[in-house]
Amino acid sequence: MSDIEFHAVAKTADLDDGEAIQVIVGKKEIAIYNLEGTYYATDDICTHAYASLADGYIEGDSIECPLHGGCFDIKTGKALTPPVTEDLKVYEIKIDGEDILVGVPG
Amino acid sequence: MSDPGIVVIGAGQAGGWAARTLRDEGFEGGIVVIGEEPYPPYERPPLSKEVLLGKEPAESSYLWPEGSFGDLGIELRTGVEATSIERAEKTVVLSDGGTIAYDKLLIATGGRVRRLPIQGETLEGVHYLRGIDDSAAIRADLGEGAKLVVIGGGWIGLEVAAAARMLGADVVVVEALEQLCGRALTPDLATYLLDVHRGRGVDVRLGTTVEALTGESRVSGARLSGGETVPATAAVIGIGIVPNVELAEAAGLEVQNGIVVDALCRTSDPDIFAAGDVTNHPNGLLGRNIRLESWENAQNQGIAAAKAMLGGETPYCEIPWFWSDQYDVNIQLVGLPADIEETVTRGNRADGSFVEFYMKDGKIDGAAAIDNPRDIRFAKRLMQAEKTVDPAALADPSVKLQTLLRG
């Protein structure tokens, strides 16, 4: 196992409650979410086909894919509704002042 | 012989989801899925999109990796056709001479392409598109210098036209009606789509038919209704599908533009269910019967049928949703608006991202979006909640749709 490295990817002011944005770390596309002031991170690309979940629709704790409507749990990455059956990876978040840092295996 | 379990005829999207759902819901009996095609259940949409473009291999369209059904204890028999249903004996007869007994049966036979019986239809280089092999054959004909004639300006034809243009082919689309996509789009939106294609260099001929495909052994041209012959190295015919109802019909089940089922996916025989493109089913939200040819319906009605077969009592009732991808344009439609009283546009057409809401009695009766999937999700939820909404607020981009949903 390689160590987790934290990268500053966005500012807390970049996303309102209930919003998501896509960030790129290395070659990885990651979605950062703000759920009532707490930030979460998952893989941004849906496990069904090619769509950015950051463009999706957040409802409660889940994100609905903009392409075909598959839902994932933002906190755990779990695939919740068809067509998705494969979970998303989730990443650790740290907040440092105004910076959002996401932890990715180095 | 073991106890008869559940048999699924048709290893497509609906049949695949049904079989998997039976296991997910805890059914432990035998499940046999019979499929005519040599592939595990797959999704067809990529066949006119990513797979046709060569961006993804055909296997990427499989619902689940090969072998998944085996792991779930589901017997998948591909390359075999069901040739009759013997309701008195509760058996299905197969093309390989075998017979399988069922306790409950699901018919998910989908549809086949509607053929266009014109001269030259069987020439080499003339294609229809329904399955993986069709997509590969079309792609093989889209090499350097290809001139493609697409017959039919519906979804499939337009997606093929877009992919062919992206691969560098010259493309002519011939559509009999005066607008693209028939009644699925409002005339305004159809014109928008027409401009998208013409802007990408597609020669679209509306109000025109192909009278014959010409050529010796291989297609070399298409003779149009005006008398002109356009050159062609390949042709794709996309004029719709015919539901595969013959098995059901021969078994004496009620058939009328599809196999007639109720909201629990039951046919006129209580032990036989049906799902997907092949069904004519009631939609409680629309208050009428519909037959859909859509990815979402295949998946969700397949799932609903499986649950109903296990005794579930939740009616299948959803607002129809459909999408299409052409070039980099994503089109999404929700609802089947009938008598539109007012169209409200949110966003700017010139920006290439907007949504049209179709209003009836102060509520949203349907919506269509170009590159704006998120607003379609809001539209669907506003429709589900049967909210009365102020058209001015819908049209105002400074009003968040979220607030309308809460208000």
Ligand SMILES: Cc1cc2nc3c(=O)[nH]c(=O)nc-3n(C[C@H](O)[C@H](O)[C@H](O)COP(=O)(O)OP(=O)(O)OC[C@H]3O[C@@H](n4cnc5c(N)ncnc54)[C@H](O)[C@@H]3O)c2cc1C
């Ligand atoms: C190229 C293409 C692009 C599409 N794009 C979109 C899109 O962008 N958006 C959208 O919403 N929808 C799209 N669709 C429609 C969508 O794919 C269909 O609605 C869906 O596949 C229907 O699923 P089904 O399971 O009902 O039928 P099918 O997928 O047709 O599956 C039925 C299966 O049953 C088999 N079968 C039939 N009779 C027998 C028998 N007697 N014995 C054994 N097997 C049998 C058939 O061989 C077939 O494999 C597209 C379709 C095509 C062809």
Ligand code: FES
């Ligand atoms: S790409 Fe996300 S559900 Fe299909």
